[in-house]
Amino acid sequence: MNKPSQPVLYLDDVTVSFDGFKALNGLSFVVEPGELRTIIGPNGAGKTTMMDVITGKTRPDKGTAFFKGVHDLTKLDEETIANLGIGRKFQRPTVFDNHTVSENLELALKADRRAFRTLFARIGAAQNERIEAVMEQIGLAERARDLAGSLSHGQRQWLEIGMLLMQDPELLLVDEPVAGMTDHETEQTAALLKQIAGARSVVVVEHDMEFVRALATKVTVLHEGSVLSEGTVDHVQNDPKVIEVYLGR
Amino acid sequence: MSARLNQSLGRALVSGARPYILAVIVILALLPLLNLAVPPSSPFYLPDFAIKLIGKWLCFAILALAIDLVWGYVGILSLGHGAFFALGGYAMGMYLMRAIGDRGHYKNPLLPDFMVFLNWKELPWYWHGFDNFLFALLMVLLIPGLLAFVFGWLAFRSRITGVYLSIITQAMTFALMLAFFRNDMGFGGNNGLTDFKDILGFNLHTDGTRAGLYWASLAMLIATFLLCRWVVGSKLGRVLTAVRDAESRVRFLGYSVTNYKLFAFVLSAMIAGVAGALYVPQVGIINPSEFSPAASIEAVIWVAVGGRGSLVGAILGAFAVNGAKSWLTSYAPELWLFILGGIFVAVTLFLPRGIVGLFGQKSDGPRISKPSLANLSKMLGTVPPAPKEQRP
Numbered sequence A: 001m002n003k004p005s006q007p008v009l010y011l012d013d014v015t016v017s018f019d020g021f022k023a024l025n026g027l028s029f030v031v032e033p034g035e036l037r038t039i040i041g042p043n044g045a046g047k048t049t050m051m052d053v054i055t056g057k058t059r060p061d062k063g064t065a066f067f068k069g070v071h072d073l074t075k076l077d078e079e080t081i082a083n084l085g086i087g088r089k090f091q092r093p094t095v096f097d098n099h100t101v102s103e104n105l106e107l108a109l110k111a112d113r114r115a116f117r118t119l120f121a122r123i124g125a126a127q128n129e130r131i132e133a134v135m136e137q138i139g140l141a142e143r144a145r146d147l148a149g150s151l152s153h154g155q156r157q158w159l160e161i162g163m164l165l166m167q168d169p170e171l172l173l174v175d176e177p178v179a180g181m182t183d184h185e186t187e188q189t190a191a192l193l194k195q196i197a198g199a200r201s202v203v204v205v206e207h208d209m210e211f212v213r214a215l216a217t218k219v220t221v222l223h224e225g226s227v228l229s230e231g232t233v234d235h236v237q238n239d240p241k242v243i244e245v246y247l248g249r
Numbered sequence B: 001m002s003a004r005l006n007q008s009l010g011r012a013l014v015s016g017a018r019p020y021i022l023a024v025i026v027i028l029a030l031l032p033l034l035n036l037a038v039p040p041s042s043p044f045y046l047p048d049f050a051i052k053l054i055g056k057w058l059c060f061a062i063l064a065l066a067i068d069l070v071w072g073y074v075g076i077l078s079l080g081h082g083a084f085f086a087l088g089g090y091a092m093g094m095y096l097m098r099a100i101g102d103r104g105h106y107k108n109p110l111l112p113d114f115m116v117f118l119n120w121k122e123l124p125w126y127w128h129g130f131d132n133f134l135f136a137l138l139m140v141l142l143i144p145g146l147l148a149f150v151f152g153w154l155a156f157r158s159r160i161t162g163v164y165l166s167i168i169t170q171a172m173t174f175a176l177m178l179a180f181f182r183n184d185m186g187f188g189g190n191n192g193l194t195d196f197k198d199i200l201g202f203n204l205h206t207d208g209t210r211a212g213l214y215w216a217s218l219a220m221l222i223a224t225f226l227l228c229r230w231v232v233g234s235k236l237g238r239v240l241t242a243v244r245d246a247e248s249r250v251r252f253l254g255y256s257v258t259n260y261k262l263f264a265f266v267l268s269a270m271i272a273g274v275a276g277a278l279y280v281p282q283v284g285i286i287n288p289s290e291f292s293p294a295a296s297i298e299a300v301i302w303v304a305v306g307g308r309g310s311l312v313g314a315i316l317g318a319f320a321v322n323g324a325k326s327w328l329t330s331y332a333p334e335l336w337l338f339i340l341g342g343i344f345v346a347v348t349l350f351l352p353r354g355i356v357g358l359f360g361q362k363s364d365g366p367r368i369s370k371p372s373l374a375n376l377s378k379m380l381g382t383v384p385p386a387p388k389e390q391r392p
Helices: A047-054 A078-084 A101-108 A115-119 A125-137 A153-166 A183-196 A209-215 A233-238 A240-247 B002-036 B048-074 B081-103 B113-117 B133-157 B162-181 B207-233 B235-245 B247-252 B257-283 B293-306 B311-331 B333-350 B354-358 B374-379
Strands: A009-018 A021-031 A036-040 A062-067 A086-089 A171-175 A201-205 A218-223 A226-231
Touching: A009 A047, A021 A047, A021 A062, A021 A226, A036 A209, A047 A171, A047 A201, A078 A086, A078 B247, A086 A153, A101 A125, A101 A153, A101 B235, A115 B235, A115 B257, A125 A153, A153 A171, A153 A183, A183 A201, A183 A209, A218 A233, A226 A233, A226 A240, A233 A240, B002 B048, B002 B207, B048 B081, B048 B207, B048 B235, B048 B257, B048 B293, B048 B311, B081 B133, B081 B162, B081 B257, B081 B293, B133 B162, B133 B257, B162 B293, B207 B235, B207 B257, B207 B311, B235 B247, B235 B257, B247 B257, B293 B311, B293 B333, B293 B354, B311 B333, B311 B354
Parallel strands: A036 A201, A036 A218, A086 A171, A171 A201
Antiparallel strands: A009 A021, A009 A062, A218 A226
């Protein structure tokens, strides 16, 4: 079933409505293995709802969402989907403030998630190495023993990305990773995400056009719950439909 | 950097406190000797009632640990833990009733007095087995654990949190109180279970048995403390505090929040049951008033006063509030409830980390710095744990 050519994510005709308002309206799109994809769109385009559907937080009224061609995400709950290999970074950074940086990563570490196994769990040398490596990658090795609550906004974003890496997911969903970041931090984040993609697929939702340009990937533009345009940054920026609804405003 | 500094400072204070904790344990362990080995004429003599009183406090401290485990570490504010305490107490009470045998008022070898009084002809099925001490001990763990499992499974699976959960725990204990008040239930109704004679063949009314129960309570308190410390120090403990601080994040990491909450809730209920089982032989009675919603709320206040999210704090709070209660109720009994309420408000506003917060002990509780009314809702767990995703 799981051939390498199988897309990692396949959304088909997904519709979600809240009190009659269609947050997603027949949305269809495909993410290939190892792909880095950027999704843009004005407020209310359905970006966050799309992530909710993929991670099991929201059930669509209509349509299907397949992960690696075999798992129907519309029928599974959050925990199961997370354990299948889909990691999600929230719009606002959500880390465990009362835990240290390394404890945050330890909790995200791919391991047996059952309560009794966790009660007796010990961190092995290999796992420690993995934690150290990710701390290096996200630039927080110096802060290993500090509480996450003491980190700056940008560092918290990176810690959350680091937690996603610890889960070792095949698909990462990253919601507005550079909101509130300085220019320097934004550049570092773009480099980090590009480094991550390849071994895994990454879907980034972002408003910041500078950042989207820095990622230099295929861009999908959402509008009113469906795909408006798809292509390179230059292509979508010159698409008259896009200019009209989004960039032109 | 400052967080790191605070933490190491906190750790130093904790390890600095260790000799004091050991000294307190030794003093507590030696207290009954002042009752047993010192003649009543001596100024050092400790009267019987004092041993009974401190023995009671030891049981309350175990209950406080149980509440702290779910409230301080998982953020589940249970206002119904008195129910688990009372169920453990009733299980022990049933053993003690059966142990009376034919020495009751009506000399019935099988039926407890209240059943003879109600003209019951045979022992209800659920009273069988309680003549066996080990069976009773098993029930002390199993019945509160089972109730917590069923209640918790329904509540946590439906993602009921915050004040809503607190309210239904109150309803649970209130419903049980009403049920146990009924004579038809077969638990002695209004009067509950009392007139106990002996436990494992030891007369309950001798100084030796009293001291024995006291020591058993102290040993159980220490064992419970070590058990809780091990649990909260494990990786599971870190998942539990993570659930408290950002529940949906934990879910998206792939943990079953329901199962983790259930684990903590059931363990906590069993600990509360053990506390009740040790309490009943010492006070000599168990009746439905132990199920009263107010009793559960009072126990939560002990934890708030001592320091939510700190195991030492929970124990300290139980001793401090009950000590104050014993002292004050002998002077101004009618004022006690006002004072208790006042203490709760004052602690919430000015001392959100409780007594242990005063000593700068590292508490795992939520860090709340400014005194404000917002603390109240934080302590009650009404603040949404994770930022809500914006709807487009």
